[in-house]
Amino acid sequence: MMLSQVAINLLTSEPICKLMQPLRSRVVPVFLLHRFADESRGIQGHSQAHLETALTFLKTNGYTVVSVRQVVEAVISGDPLPPRAVAFTLDDGFYDQAKTALPVFENYQAPVTLFLATDMQDQRYWSWDYKIEYLFKHTLQKRLEIDLGDGAKEISFATAGDKRLLVRNLRNLHKRSTNQAAEVAVEYFAERLEVNLPKEAPDEYQPITWEQARSLESRYVEFGPHTQRHPILAQISDEQARNEILGSWQALKVNIANPVPIFCYPSGREGVDFGAREQEIVKQAGLIGALSADPGYVHLTQANNNLYALKRFSFPNDMTQFKQYCSWLEYAKEKMSRR
Numbered sequence: 001m002m003l004s005q006v007a008i009n010l011l012t013s014e015p016i017c018k019l020m021q022p023l024r025s026r027v028v029p030v031f032l033l034h035r036f037a038d039e040s041r042g043i044q045g046h047s048q049a050h051l052e053t054a055l056t057f058l059k060t061n062g063y064t065v066v067s068v069r070q071v072v073e074a075v076i077s078g079d080p081l082p083p084r085a086v087a088f089t090l091d092d093g094f095y096d097q098a099k100t101a102l103p104v105f106e107n108y109q110a111p112v113t114l115f116l117a118t119d120m121q122d123q124r125y126w127s128w129d130y131k132i133e134y135l136f137k138h139t140l141q142k143r144l145e146i147d148l149g150d151g152a153k154e155i156s157f158a159t160a161g162d163k164r165l166l167v168r169n170l171r172n173l174h175k176r177s178t179n180q181a182a183e184v185a186v187e188y189f190a191e192r193l194e195v196n197l198p199k200e201a202p203d204e205y206q207p208i209t210w211e212q213a214r215s216l217e218s219r220y221v222e223f224g225p226h227t228q229r230h231p232i233l234a235q236i237s238d239e240q241a242r243n244e245i246l247g248s249w250q251a252l253k254v255n256i257a258n259p260v261p262i263f264c265y266p267s268g269r270e271g272v273d274f275g276a277r278e279q280e281i282v283k284q285a286g287l288i289g290a291l292s293a294d295p296g297y298v299h300l301t302q303a304n305n306n307l308y309a310l311k312r313f314s315f316p317n318d319m320t321q322f323k324q325y326c327s328w329l330e331y332a333k334e335k336m337s338r339r
């Protein structure tokens, strides 16, 4: 169902939201934010101004930003959350997220949880998917023979748009192979694209350090585990999966005063990037819940979701869509489409 912007603005206005509150109070949208734009370092992402607009909208329209910890605890206990609760998460723990996004959340006194792939903090590690992006961003080549799964073909990537699309396709392709095979592909591309690949994360993939994380931890800013090296968990052995999950939780407990006992799966598609095995490991580690990246609401009744695969919405860079997710409207649409 497509609604016009005028209709959405009307339906998400204060009086209608008040009326629909019983429906909305059953669910919480948890937003997943990615990187923040930093032109000087060639990083594309959300803008700080957009985040401010979104948080201002919530503040002036009767919403309450709560932490993911509060959301999961409410699902477990069945206790109510403030009316029209909304939560925010940031995945990976890059420097731009700390520099640009966190001060905004602090200013608005809005809780946010950062999920860290802890080898980024420990070893300035950067994973193959960022390396692929880096190689295509920095190459002077404009075409190459590449097999995207349907035979080798010459693919041209002269524009930034072409490169983005190609990188997305390559990442999706290699998410289905082992981490080792993906690293082999990275080496192959580094050679063919004639780009020198730094061993440690270069500036544009600079993670926040443990020291920064400790100084940023506050009433509003919390940290949670997101593996050590950001692999696709479904593609690694039982032992590696255990190590990735338990190792990142351990690193957080050692380095952060009050880490959030909630796990966040890299890439996050249930049944593709993680499955029952990962959920079991997380549960046995004593973590109280886990987040996927599949779109949808967290339901405040335990029977209506899987605590170890809670859904999130990608933070839209469009206010109309954001309002729709925050209000009762998207939930009503979701319910209707299930009929």
Ligand SMILES: [Zn+2]
Pocket: 091, 092, 226, 230, 265, 266, 267
């Ligand atoms: Zn991630």
